[in-house]
Amino acid sequence: MHQCQIRYRNSQGTLLRILLAATRRGLDLHSVRAEPEGASHRATLQLEANARQLAQLGRDWRAIVDVLEVGQPMPQGDA
Numbered sequence: 001m002h003q004c005q006i007r008y009r010n011s012q013g014t015l016l017r018i019l020l021a022a023t024r025r026g027l028d029l030h031s032v033r034a035e036p037e038g039a040s041h042r043a044t045l046q047l048e049a050n051a052r053q054l055a056q057l058g059r060d061w062r063a064i065v066d067v068l069e070v071g072q073p074m075p076q077g078d079a
Contacts (some may be wrong), residue, residue: 005071
């Protein structure tokens with residue numbers, strides 16, 4: 001399982017596009033948390049993905065106009 005953080009401008013449909021990038025690949029989303037962070041917002045997703053899928057997700061997320069930053073995926077334990 002990995003944790004991914006995406007900072008974005010909270011314009012109409014941005015969070016949906018972030019989530020669709022993961023779900024259209026059939027990835028298992030364990031949790032999603034979105035919250036304000038100053039003038040922007042941050043989405044934290046916990047998902048099951050391999051290195052290739054994570055690389056593709058990063059490219060997809062960076063291609064979304066209102067995405068400001070995509071953090072490096074962090075492995076999470078099963079605890």
